[in-house]
Amino acid sequence: MNWLERHNREKTNKNFINNLTFGEVYNRVTDLAKKLSSYVKNEKRVAIYSNNSVDMVLFFLALQFLQVEILMINVRLTDQEITKQLQSLGIKVIFSYDNKFISFNEVYQSKQEDITLVKDFSSENIAVIMHTSATTGEFKAVPIRWKQFHAHVKASEKILGVVDNDNWLVILPMYHIGGLAILIRSLYNGTQITILDKFDEAEVIKLIESNEINMLSIVPTMLNRIVDRIEKHSLRVVLIGGEFMPNALVEKCIGKNIPIYKTYGMTEVTSQCATFSVLEYPEKIDAVGLPLEQVDICIANPDEKDIGEVLIKGPMLMDGYLGKENIIGYFNTEDIGCLDQDGFLYILDRRKNIIISGGENIYPKEIENVLYAHPKITECAVVGRKDERWGQVPVLYVVSSLDETEIFNYLVNKLAKYKLPKKIIYLDRLPRNSLGKVLKKDLDSQIEVD
Secondary structure, eight states: OOHHHHHHHHSTTSEEETTEEHHHHHHHHHHHHHHHHHHHTTOSEEEEEOOSOHHHHHHHHHHHHTTOEEEEEOTTSOHHHHHHHHHHHTOOOEEESSSSSEEHHHHHTSOOOOOOOOOSOOTTSEEEEEEESGGGTOOEEEEEEHHHHHHHHHHHHHHHOOOTTOEEEEOSOTTSHHHHHHHHHHHHHTOEEEEOSSOOHHHHHHHHHTTSOOEEEEOHHHHHHHGGGOOOOOOSEEEEOSSOOOHHHHHHHHHTTOOEEEEEOOGGGTSOSEEEETTTOGGGTTOOBEEOTTOEEEEESOOTTSOEEEEEESTTSOSOOTTSOOOOSOEEEEEEEEEOTTOOEEEEEEGGGOEEETTEEEOHHHHHHHHHTSTTEEEEEEEEEEETTTEEEEEEEEEESSOHHHHHHHHTTTSOGGGSOSEEEEOSSOOBOTTOOBOHHHHHTTOOOO
């Protein structure tokens, strides 16, 4: 179903995107689609290159009326990386917020064509294509169809609920699934979103304390920068994912009655597959989520502690990467974790991040969590370094005013000896991508083998 058309009839005067109503968005989108038609012509796929903006959303929705597949380009990629993505998908038409490609302004100033727009979106249609692992240069194209978006929205609604006055703040980039999913949920549910072009701490605090927004999707790095400044709020949902969240930050939010919903997911499963309310289950603080409705999570190849590979199956799971075989059965997330007796999922680390030292598995997240509990540890990341005797040993990268002796003294009674960092490297800041994830591959390149 074309939900924008439906809301145009039923909620035409209700705000949808910032101060634009559903009716205004519908009129702008249909007019824009008729202008875009002359650029798209018979192309099967096109691309959008843009930071968050109202225009970005209007172009995304207008292109859906033309039934083309849309590649969302990460604006932080190099020209070489962008060219590689475009060529791999055979995309020749790209719309951009600036003059890098076909500018939004050029399209706005063009003439409309007299065409009939699509009224209904087939559930099998690919709505968007997103590349994963773009920061490593090894792109895998994830096609997300309307059937997966529909399954995601229905399952997410069961956990998060929907209130008519919901207004979801969009600060995560919409060229990532975490940001785009906010738009899709609100489109289906007929609720409002407020878009910021970037993460502005003062503006986010203002929107929270003025009660203009009651829902927020954010990554731990961002939340840590504003949590101490939140004096009052009427937040209904604060969805946290995309990166490891230190327990110290979770506990701080609990103390302020901030309704944290920890979530676990990825592009391949249309953003979410496990979520839970921390305020409702404070005893599950270490978990990342409870499987959403119709989501099946199992642990493959478990060890004696029932820790193993996290596998997922469900209707929001992609059919398969473009150009690759379709997924049959479960999808291997390449994360290592376990399920407790109540079905809550715990992620110990990415499989590639696990350090095997003298036959023992070391999970960097465990060490990082202990460190983040110290008030003078601003940022930290643990990676493995090759070692002739042990195979690998942990190395700590840290942003802190503590010296090495103080850090070791802090850790020595909290971690087994083999888990203690064999080297500490101080940095001004850790390298992160646009979602706030630490780029451990960039840290790996800085390690010198003794």
